[in-house]
Amino acid sequence: MKHQDLIFSNDVASQLDVLVEKYKPSKVFVLVDANTEKMVLPQLVTQSSVIANATVITIEAGDTNKNINSLMHIWSSLVEGGATRKSLLVNLGGGVVTDIGGFAGATFKRGIRFVNIPTTLLSAVDAAVGGKTGINFNGYKNEIGAFCEAEAVIISTRYFSTLSSEELLSGYAEMLKHGLISNADTYNRLLANDVVNIEAEQMLQLLQESVMVKKRVVEEDPTEKGIRRALNLGHTAGHAFESLALQRNKPIPHGYAVAWGLVMELVLSHMRLQFPSDELARLATYIYDNYGAFNITCDDYATLIEFMRHDKKNDSASEINFTMLKQVGDIHIDCIASEEDIKTALDIYRDFMHI
């Protein structure tokens, strides 16, 4: 796996200048969405001559635009802007921008350098590190993509002040997940926080700790043949909740889906691996208090199971595969659950969520 520069700093402009000095790109392109074009780019243009002189490529905001049309727009803009193999693409935005920009960078002329500057907590903690790039396709999330790490990621908390509490909570769910798969200390520190009112410096430190959990796992298993599946904790159920919400035309934030998915999958972990019931109850209470509940009835079970079955993490279409925990930090990957188990776990999830 190639070396990736992982930079924790609130002086984004200077760090970017250093990187450009190092890479000496033939040309610089910066990818933004309609939000970061308005909220982040103008400030950065005044601070960084690299960004001031870059060719700007803009896509529509939102996960529904992480699609083949936006991707083709980026490719065309690179062609028309005279990009060569030595050009640099800077992805400035949330997970949609870093995912699709990463995939564009991975595939333009069979691969050019790209740098990610995540602007949301969720993309800082999750999407911008680990090399998963891609787009949604035919109604499935991240169906098309590549494993390709950014040359560098500049992680800061400076853009978080404009985030809503919903966006902060969404990112925090991934940090909780990293806590659950690392150790009780880290996990307990996370549960002790009031996410929405946390101080910027304290957040940068928690963020750094959290990103390093992910980085260690990814380095051990870049293409997700084994232990990287630890990072899927909460995601098999979470993606299913997310897909169901989309089907209802009431999309939910990814991190919220993961938060509820964590509860559901720790229920399964309790059923199958005796994950401690008091820990399970503590997490469920924290999630319910901060995230509320995702509303399902038993009429949704069949649909949810169908979504889980289609998950990329399943080796065959007939099995449903989960990452489970025996304790905080004690990870068991490739745990198969039966439909009956899943239905029971959904029942218990609903109890915890008071629905």
Add this chain to the structure above:
Amino acid sequence: MKHQDLIFSNDVASQLDVLVEKYKPSKVFVLVDANTEKMVLPQLVTQSSVIANATVITIEAGDTNKNINSLMHIWSSLVEGGATRKSLLVNLGGGVVTDIGGFAGATFKRGIRFVNIPTTLLSAVDAAVGGKTGINFNGYKNEIGAFCEAEAVIISTRYFSTLSSEELLSGYAEMLKHGLISNADTYNRLLANDVVNIEAEQMLQLLQESVMVKKRVVEEDPTEKGIRRALNLGHTAGHAFESLALQRNKPIPHGYAVAWGLVMELVLSHMRLQFPSDELARLATYIYDNYGAFNITCDDYATLIEFMRHDKKNDSASEINFTMLKQVGDIHIDCIASEEDIKTALDIYRDFMHI
């Protein structure tokens, strides 16, 4: 770089069965174009239960169909056919099928296994080995793609009997290139042959020697940072000839473009590195006798230079980069030529081609 099974055998069906036994895919898909669907698939269906039970995906034949629409058709067919990460895609065809099928395989669910079975000499010697996958985009060849090696390539001469002499000559030009970058022995053996009437067994042996030249170079430098550029010999000029022909609405076979490109680039090699003039004349005569001439006038020079400038191999848009030879087998990569040099070389190319 991952291990790639490279199998030279005319018993394609048995070899494929062995691979499937080894990989144990959840499902097998076979990609063909309209030609191989008609000419090759029916025979293979009777010989291989793997192919008989596979889901067939068909695209239109020809380089103009190596595009985003065909790619989306392949992706959709994989989704609809229930492909998982453990599925196998078999690419059965010429360079268009192996290039686009390879890219589909590299990107579906961020990468599934694929096996190439080249059915033309050109794809056997070139396209099916080395991991360059991709599609044409916005009028540029292979503008979008990825470096991703097939899990295995089954190379045989059994489908060559249906090839036209034009198709045989097209593939042979790449073999000549491999001869030029390896050693005088290999090169002289190639020049001694009557391509169109060569025996199948002798061809399989020459082919194996030629593919191994490429394999050694690719293994040394999979992502084309250095010595792999040796394989670009003849291709900077060749691609320009190809693009000009396309612009004239009179496409030429890729190998023919490479043959003429080799003459043009050995002229440059003579001018810049004193490549021996008698060797240059011998190649030019062989090419003219077997491939005829690609007709250009000095009115085409500016357009050709523009095409060369856009080549992916250039590090910046202002330089034109060539691989050159000092002797057969003595490779110099990253040689910059001026516009004046290129114009002079095109003049001399025209002399050799009697135009």
